[in-house]
Every structure is written in C-alpha cells, then in structure tokens.
Amino acid sequence: MGCPAAEGRPEEENSVNDGQAVLHRNATHFITDLRYEDIPDDVVARIKDHLLDTIGIAIVASRAVASRIARDTAFGLFGAGAAAPSARMLFDGRRCSVAGAAFAGAMQIDSYDCHDGYPPSKGHIGVVALPSLSAFAQGIEGHNGGKLSGRDALAALVMLYEVAGRCGSSLHASVPEHHVSGAWNAIGVAALGARLLGLDHERLRHALGIAEFHGPRGLVMRVIANPTMLNDGSGWGCMSGITAAYLAQQGFTGAPATTLEVRDAASHWADLSSRWLLREQYIKPYPVCRWAHPLIDAALRIGSENAFTPEDITAIEIATFATSAALYRGMPQNTSMAQLSLSFPVAAALARGRVGPDEVLGSGLNDPKLQRLVGLTGIRADETYCALYPKQQCGDVTVVLSDGRRITSGPSRARGGPDAPLSEAELVTKFSSHANDLLGVERATAIRQAVQDLDRPDARFDNLQQLLLAPIPPV
Missing domain, CATH: 3.30.1330.120 (2-methylcitrate dehydratase PrpD)
Structure with missing residues (x-):
C-alpha cells in the first residue's frame, strides 16, 4: 500500500537538521556546564526565593486530598528494585523509585495552586524543580544527595528554569492550543537529570527528545472547563523527564526535541545566558489560578x-x-x-x-x-x-x-511579577504561614536558614534535603 503525502509536516527550511539548528552548541553547553560563578548575584537571590516559596507550597499541599492520593499511589505502584536508585518523598519519608518520588512531589505541589510561573510559557517551572532535584540527588548519591554542594544545586535549578521556560514559550509559539506545563517542563527535568547523571551531549540530546515526546500534551482549557485533580500535568511531566534521563543513560534513543532544534525555535534560545528568565518569573500571593x-x-x-x-x-x-x-x-x-x-x-x-x-x-x-x-x-x-x-x-x-x-x-x-514583586517581608510571611503550624517554628526556621546558606562555599544540599524528607507530624 502506498504511503499518502504527509499533512502538517514542517517545511524543509524549518526541519531539524542533524542537531545543528539550536541545541548542538549553545544549549547543550549551558545545560551541562553552567557554573554557580556564571550566575548574576540577583539571579542567585531569585532562585533562593523561588526555592523557599516552593518548599512552603509543598508543605501546605501535603494537606490536599490529591496530594495524599498521589503519594499513596507512588508508594504502591512506583517502587524501586533492590539495586535500583530510590528516593524518599518530600515531607512524607516513604521510599519509592526516583521517578515515583519526583512524580509524587510534583503532584503534591501542583495540588495547591500557589507556586511560581512564567507568563510567556503560560505555565509553571518550580512545581517540577524542587521534586526533581530532591529525587535525582537521592538517586545519584545513594540515598540522600550528600555529595551535591549547595552551589551546584542552585546552578542546576537555575539551568532548569532557563531551559524549561524557553521550551514552554517555544512550544506555545508553534501551536494554537494552550498545553499543560508538563508538556514542556518535562524537558527541563530531563536536562537536570542529564546534568546530574553526567550524560554526554549525545545522550543529553536523546534525553530531551524522549522527554518532549512522552511529556503530557493535555489541554489547559479542558481542565478550566472541568476543574478536577488533573491540574497542570506537572506530575506526569516530572516523571517523564526523570525517566527520559535514565533511559538515555542506558542508551535509549529519542527523536530531536523540536522545541529546541527546529529553526523556528531559534529565537527562543538566542539569548540563553544573556537574558535570565528567573528575573521574569512571578511568585503567587494567593493559592488560586x-x-x-x-x-x-x-x-x-x-x-x-x-x-x-x-x-x-x-x-x-x-x-x-x-x-x-x-x-x-x-x-x-x-x-x-x-x-x-x-x-x-x-x-x-x-x-x-x-x-x-x-x-x-x-x-x-x-x-x-x-x-x-x-x-x-x-x-x-x-x-x-x-x-x-x-x-x-x-x-x-x-x-x-x-x-x-x-x-x-x-x-x-496581578502582583508578584517583576513589575510588582512581593517584598522580602511578604515572601517570609507567606512561607511562615504555610510552614510554621504544620512543621513547627523550629523546623520551619531551619529550612529558611538552610536555603539562605546554600550559596556558602561549604554548604551541602543534604543540609536542606534532610529537613525536607522527614514526615510532617500529624495535625
């Protein structure tokens, strides 16, 4: 049987050209080689604000029914083999696979709609940044991520925000529909995993392609019309990105990620490392859309x-x-x-x-x-x-x-963005209102201090990690 002419196929001038379009040099080196010392001081301050804010969301989100269901499901279905990497779930303590722990953490944060966002991408990045970093760090370092420095953790998070944000804006410039954040933040998670796993550029390219292909392409307006626990697809996006990195590590191959590699995407990547998208994010004052x-x-x-x-x-x-x-x-x-x-x-x-x-x-x-x-x-x-x-x-x-x-x-x-940012006092009040009652003032204060100290030369990510993994005491 003959093959009919393909409809909707990109024009030749916009096709992926053996990885030369955008990703091959600039983006791959940014993903793997960005150092703490390369990041402007104000961007370092911003990533610490976003990290603390997301931690606060994860704490209060533990009360949500959707969060509990996701954690119980991850524990029941997404366990790890005896010799496989594993991770404990945020503010839960139970152990499952790295992908399962990241899925549960992103579903948890996504169940309390007060996390950060980036308007051009029409979605959210921090929702996957914290759970994927926590899970990957545990999987790579045995159980607790003890070897990851605080500065390396901050650089990895900045990289994820910069890559995921550009993937989101690139995707939405290429399609008429408004897709869930998991469709593109999955690629940022895969980039984080490739960096922490030490993948070479060829396997990194495959990881990004796998994540883009398998990331959830849910339609946001369908959820708006039918509000349920589906939220923004970031749980599945996080799991897709984690899994993509581990698949690529083992030699699994994927098609090029079009949000990075087609020529029409080039404009979204031309300013990488000169324009910092973290300066353009918002932090929500209210837990609604x-x-x-x-x-x-x-x-x-x-x-x-x-x-x-x-x-x-x-x-x-x-x-x-x-x-x-x-x-x-x-x-x-x-x-x-x-x-x-x-x-x-x-x-x-x-x-x-x-x-x-x-x-x-x-x-x-x-x-x-x-x-x-x-x-x-x-x-x-x-x-x-x-x-x-x-x-x-x-x-x-x-x-x-x-x-x-x-x-x-x-x-x-709307407040909370670069044109009307929340004050430092408002950010602290928001975190304290989420954390103090559930964790106790002592543990909440220790988390704030550990985040603040991450950029010290001797800081280890594990100093913060251990405060995030212990279960929340029953109310």
Whole structure:
C-alpha cells in the first residue's frame, strides 16, 4: 500500500537538521556546564526565593486530598528494585523509585495552586524543580544527595528554569492550543537529570527528545472547563523527564526535541545566558489560578478602602480577559474547583479579607457568606483586558451596595511579577504561614536558614534535603 503525502509536516527550511539548528552548541553547553560563578548575584537571590516559596507550597499541599492520593499511589505502584536508585518523598519519608518520588512531589505541589510561573510559557517551572532535584540527588548519591554542594544545586535549578521556560514559550509559539506545563517542563527535568547523571551531549540530546515526546500534551482549557485533580500535568511531566534521563543513560534513543532544534525555535534560545528568565518569573500571593489574581487584589482594595459588610453587597461585577472569564463561576465543592474559580476567590477577598489555605482547603468551602456572594457575581470578558493578555493580566471589580453605592476598583494588575514583586517581608510571611503550624517554628526556621546558606562555599544540599524528607507530624 502506498504511503499518502504527509499533512502538517514542517517545511524543509524549518526541519531539524542533524542537531545543528539550536541545541548542538549553545544549549547543550549551558545545560551541562553552567557554573554557580556564571550566575548574576540577583539571579542567585531569585532562585533562593523561588526555592523557599516552593518548599512552603509543598508543605501546605501535603494537606490536599490529591496530594495524599498521589503519594499513596507512588508508594504502591512506583517502587524501586533492590539495586535500583530510590528516593524518599518530600515531607512524607516513604521510599519509592526516583521517578515515583519526583512524580509524587510534583503532584503534591501542583495540588495547591500557589507556586511560581512564567507568563510567556503560560505555565509553571518550580512545581517540577524542587521534586526533581530532591529525587535525582537521592538517586545519584545513594540515598540522600550528600555529595551535591549547595552551589551546584542552585546552578542546576537555575539551568532548569532557563531551559524549561524557553521550551514552554517555544512550544506555545508553534501551536494554537494552550498545553499543560508538563508538556514542556518535562524537558527541563530531563536536562537536570542529564546534568546530574553526567550524560554526554549525545545522550543529553536523546534525553530531551524522549522527554518532549512522552511529556503530557493535555489541554489547559479542558481542565478550566472541568476543574478536577488533573491540574497542570506537572506530575506526569516530572516523571517523564526523570525517566527520559535514565533511559538515555542506558542508551535509549529519542527523536530531536523540536522545541529546541527546529529553526523556528531559534529565537527562543538566542539569548540563553544573556537574558535570565528567573528575573521574569512571578511568585503567587494567593493559592488560586493566576488569572484570578488581578480581581482578588481589586476586591481586597475595595474592602480595605470602604466601609461596608458582606451583607451590604447586592451585586458584584467583574470585567477581565477571556481566559480568566472562563474560570469556574459557581460555588466550589472541593479544593480543585476552588483553585480554578473566579467568583469564589473574589467573594472570599470581600467577605474575609484574604484568600489563603483555609479558603481553598478548609472552612471557606462551606461558608454560606461566600456562597451568597458567588451567586451575586456577574463576569464579562472586556476587550481592553483581552488585548493585554498574556503579557499583562488585568481586570476590575465593581461592588454594588444596598445603600445604592457602586464602588469600582479601576484596572488592577496581578502582583508578584517583576513589575510588582512581593517584598522580602511578604515572601517570609507567606512561607511562615504555610510552614510554621504544620512543621513547627523550629523546623520551619531551619529550612529558611538552610536555603539562605546554600550559596556558602561549604554548604551541602543534604543540609536542606534532610529537613525536607522527614514526615510532617500529624495535625
């Protein structure tokens, strides 16, 4: 039978040309050879902020039902052979395979939607950075990663952020759909693994290709329309990246990673090592989808600047961009729905003056005051805000009161990014609010200090690692 002409095949001028396009020199050397000394001081400070923030997310996320299910599943299904590399799961302590521990850690962090992100990639990197580093370090060094220096750990994390972010923006420039983060952060995880495993450039290339091919290509808007525990696909992305590195180490081959190697991707890699994407990441102040954040800030501002009670509110009007308007509009029945909703966090901001763990994990889900306000909320997509997205995420809130007042916030932008960063005090408060109650102040403080000390010449990653692997005491 004859072979029909292929449809949708890249044009010859955009095809992979034996690895010469982008990856062969610049990216491979960056992945394997980036040193701590090559990284600007402010980028080192940023990676420590992101690491501490992600650790805090992993701590509070241990309470989420999805997190518990993922850890139990990893322990039950993804064990390691007697002579195979193994790793303990973050804040759990049980041992499974390296891939299983990384999968569980990424699923855990992804179950509490307060982790960092990079707008051009339309997704998240830190969610896989911490669990993959922890798992690989344990697998490589026997059990606890004792030989990995603090500075080497920081350099590996910076490399992962820079590579994964570019893979994400490259992917989304090549397709019309909005794919989950696991589709491209898997490649960053494979790069981390190849670096720590000491793979040569040929096997590194195969690892990246394997990870891209097997990374989950789930569609984000499907999850937005049906909020469940699927989240952003990063658990499977992390597992794909880990597995890809070990497969390539054994000689398994993969097709070239198109997000790095086709010529159309070149623009995303031309500034590698001169433009640091860590400077462009955001850190979330609230544990819900980033698309809701401008409206939460608008609601908090209205509440703080005006005198009224939740009972005085007769209507809430939200104007935002289209993808934000697509978020869930009803009263959420569980954490997954709460974190992918818009009316609910705005109602919490107005009625409680906050949107935090208790709102999405605890009593907020059964609060009749919030349910009433959710029912009073109208949402529309505004052309002006749609035109600004994704570079800017903006919107406004109007509150109508029983005395006839209409209070409008005016345009509001999401905080936490480079244009409106969280202060050092806010970052510490966020971590402490996540860690102190569950770990105790002593252990939480020790984690903060260990992260801060990672760039000392004598620091070992294991000093931090051991604080992350011990189980969280029962509440």
